[in-house]
Structure formats: C-alpha cells, structure tokens
Amino acid sequence: QVQLVESGGGVVQPGGSLRLSCVTSGFSFSDYGIHWVRRAPGKGLEWVALDGKNKYYADSVKGRFTISRDSSKNTLYLEMNSLRGEDTAVYYCARDLRWEGQNYFDLWGQGTLVTVSS
Amino acid sequence: QSVLTQPPSVSGAPGQRVTISCTGSSSNIGADYYVHWYQHLPGTAPKPLIYGNKNRPSGVPDRFSGSKSGTSASLAITGLQAEDEADYYCQSYDTSLSAWVFGGGTKLTVL
Numbered sequence: 001q002v003q004l005v006e007s008g009g010g011v012v013q014p015g016g017s018l019r020l021s022c023v024t025s026g027f028s029f030s031d032y033g034i035h036w037v038r039r040a041p042g043k044g045l046e047w048v049a050l051d052g053k054n055k056y057y058a059d060s061v062k063g064r065f066t067i068s069r070d071s072s073k074n075t076l077y078l079e080m081n082s083l084r085g086e087d088t089a090v091y092y093c094a095r096d097l098r099w100e101g102q103n104y105f106d107l108w109g110q111g112t113l114v115t116v117s118s
Numbered sequence: 119q120s121v122l123t124q125p126p127s128v129s130g131a132p133g134q135r136v137t138i139s140c141t142g143s144s145s146n147i148g149a150d151y152y153v154h155w156y157q158h159l160p161g162t163a164p165k166p167l168i169y170g171n172k173n174r175p176s177g178v179p180d181r182f183s184g185s186k187s188g189t190s191a192s193l194a195i196t197g198l199q200a201e202d203e204a205d206y207y208c209q210s211y212d213t214s215l216s217a218w219v220f221g222g223g224t225k226l227t228v229l
Contacts, residue, residue, distance in 0.1 A: 035218070037164075042224035044120060045164070045207050058217055091166065098173075099170055102152050102211065103218065106175070108163040 002026030002107065004034075004093050007039060009112030011048075016083050020112060022076040022093030033096035036067065036078050038089035044088075046089075050103075051076060052096060063069040083116045090114075121146060122221035125153070129199045129227040133136045138224045140208030146219060148189035154183055154212045155198050158205045159221075161165075168193060193219040203228045 010021040022034065033052025039045050049067040051058045057065060066079040076093055090111040097106040123141040130136040138201040139155060147153055148197040166175050168184035171191065183194045195202055 028213070039158075039160075044205075045209075045216040045220040046122070047220065049149070056216070090160075091212075094164075097169075100152070102170075104152070104154050104166070104167070104169045105156070105164075105209070106166055108165070110161075110163050 004107060004109035006091060006093055011115045011117060012083055013118050014084060014116055016116070017079070017081045018078065018083065018114060020078040020091055020114070021096045022078075022109060024074045024076070024093075024095075027095075029069075030071050033103075034069070034076045035094045035096055036076075036091055037094055037105070037108075038087075038091045039111075040086070040089040043089075048091070050076065050096060052083065073082065080114070083114075085116050088114060088116045093101040103115045120222040121215065121219040122210060124155060124206075124208060124221035124224045125183055126222070127227065129226045129229055130199060131229045132198050133199065134198050135194065135196045136226065137195075138206050138208075138226070139191045140193070140221050142189050142191075142210060145214040146189075146212040147191060148208045149184065149213050151213070153184065153186050153191035154209045155182075156207045158207060160205070161225065164207070199227050200228050202226060 036048040051067045064082045092111045094105040095107040136192045156164045158164040171186040212219045
C-alpha cells in the first residue's frame with residue numbers, strides 16, 4: 001500500500017526541540033523528494049521544507065529546522081529546534097512528483113500535531 | 119497574508135456550480151508556474167484534485183475542473199454534493215521567495 005505515516009508530534013515548551021518522522025511504504029523512497037507542509041490552527045497550508053536533490057526551507061524555519069532522510073528505513077525526518085508558539089500546527093509529509101519540470105504534491109500523510117506551549 | 123489570494127468562503131446548493139479563484143502575481147502564477155489544487159478536511163490527508171492547471175489525478179470526478187489565465191487560476195465544481203464540503207487550496211511556486219506557496223484556503227459550504 002502506497003502511504004506516508006507521520007509520527008513524533010506532541011507538546012513542547014517554547015525554545016524546545018522535537019523530531020518528526022515520516023515512514024513511507026509502497027514506492028521507491030530514493031526516487032522521490034519529500035516535503036513537510038504544516039497547517040496552524042485556523043490557518044491555511046504552509047510549505048515548510050523539501051528533501052530532494054537538495055534541501056530547501058521556508059524562511060520562517062530556516063536555521064531552526066533540519067530535514068533529513070534514512071533510506072535504509074524509508075523514513076524522512078524533521079528536526080525542529082528553538083520552537084515558537086507560531087510553530088504550533090499539524091505537520092504533514094507529502095511526496096514530491098516532478099511533472100513537466102515542476103513540483104506537485106501527489107501523496108500526503110494524515111499529519112501529526114505539534115503544540116508549542118508553556 | 120498568503121502569497122496566493124483565495125476567497126475565504128464560497129457556498130452553493132446541491133447540484134449547483136461554484137468556482138474558487140486564486141490570484142497570484144508575476145513571480146508565481148504569472149511566471150508560468152503551474153497551479154495545483156487540493157481538497158482538505160482537517161484531520162485527514164489533503165487530497166490532490168487538479169495538477170498542472172487543469173489535469174485530474176486518477177479517481178477525481180470530472181465534476182472538478184481547473185483553468186489558468188495570466189496571474190490567476192480557478193477551480194470549478196459542478197453538480198455540488200454534500201461530500202464536497204471541505205477546504206480547498208491552490209498551490210504554485212514563487213520565484214522571488216524560492217518557495218512553494220499555497221493560497222489561504224477557501225471553505226466550501228454545501229447548503
């Protein structure tokens with residue numbers, strides 16, 4: 001079954017750290033880039049980072065978040081440091097599909113909730 | 119403030135047609151970047167509806183259609199059904215931000 005499953009969310013204090021995981025199955029992990037996208041309460045979707053041929057980050061998380069992968073486990077990670085209240089959101093991983101030279105999110109996970117609060 | 123602008127909400131009766139607009143600029147939609155659309159019910163995985171401005175992934179009914187012109191794009195839904203009630207997002211790439219960008223989302227209510 002082709003799927004992405006996120007885990008690792010929870011409650012963390014401001015300034016704290018958390019590592020999210022995205023376990024993939026049903027497709028060749030090494031052939032695809034994978035994004036993290038988040039949705040804060042009452043807000044819309046926001047792109048966070050991409051692990052592809054290179055790594056890319058949104059300005060809002062650059063220097064605080066690190067994306068990485070373990071191909072032996074078909075798993076993508078998001079290491080989040082110096083967390084702020086505005087990082088509170090459901091975090092989704094999404095598979096990157098290159099179509100006619102551009103990127104498209106063609107498969108998504110169900111998400112994991114991160115709450116930054118004292 | 120989202121880079122791509124969508125109306126916060128739209129509504130329609132069952133069987134009717136609604137459209138959702140997505141307005142960008144010369145650094146994203148107007149720069150010949152494709153527009154993609156997603157349907158999202160909070161608590162579930164977002165679902166791709168349209169890719170490459172007008173193409174439907176396998177399994178998406180032809181009641182959903184997309185178009186693009188200049189710096190804007192639209193999603194049309196015909197024959198509205200109760201199950202269409204969800205949040206809808208447009209997405210593209212912004213060359214000034216070097217980032218993938220989403221619209222603010224539009225909540226569709228089926229009356």
